[in-house]
Amino acid sequence: MTLELHNLKPAAGSKKTKKRIGRGLASTGTYSGRGVKGQRARSGGRNKLQLRGLRAIMLKLPKNRGFKSLTKKPAVVNVGILAKNFVDGSKITPKLILEKNLVKTIANGVKILGDGEISQAVTIKGCTVSKTAEEKIKKAGGEIAV
The missing domain is CATH 3.100.10.10 (Ribosomal Protein L15; Chain: K; domain 2)
Structure with missing residues (x-):
């Protein structure tokens, strides 16, 4: 088989097929991997800043106060x-x-x-x-x- 434009193909395994969510009843069908009801099931649900341990980390960080002078000191x-x-x-x-x-x-x-x-x-x-x-x-x- 000669190499021509009409029979060019990407290397095997280089193109991964996208997961099709919400098509039919199987695998990621019906609920599209979101479970049943609740905040996490809704679009835009779940507060991103208060993810489990992140809130504690945010509280531990020091508050940035004051400013740094723009004039360079010798x-x-x-x-x-x-x-x-x-x-x-x-x-x-x-x-x-x-x-x-x-x-x-x-x-x-x-x-x-x-x-x-x-x-x-x-x-x-x-x-x-x-x-x-x-x-x-x-x-x-x-x-x-x-």
């Missing part, structure tokens, strides 16, 4: 941590801070805060600095380059 590093990780005279950049694993990401910038003490004279470049951190860095003989 990664924060304190002056005391810089003092422990950098030597006197080093130039500190966001890339260096990331390499030392002091922050997880520098995508939203790095801000240096004034918690802790610093005695090393360091140069900070490319980071935003709080007033207290700026005072402590300048007091130690360091500088902040913009």
Whole structure:
């Protein structure tokens, strides 16, 4: 038999015949697999949200309150941590801070805060600095380059 358009057929088992519901008295006939009367037998019956265990799960979930700010917050590093990780005279950049694993990401910038003490004279470049951190860095003989 030659392969031509009129004798093309799908592969055996690839096409499953659809179950015909509500035709005659046998198998899924008469009541169409819905049983007899009741809410579940009706069209659109049964509340979908309160399926047996789902209601308990819904009650356990925390209520979503408030909102998440759309403004991205910079990664924060304190002056005391810089003092422990950098030597006197080093130039500190966001890339260096990331390499030392002091922050997880520098995508939203790095801000240096004034918690802790610093005695090393360091140069900070490319980071935003709080007033207290700026005072402590300048007091130690360091500088902040913009």
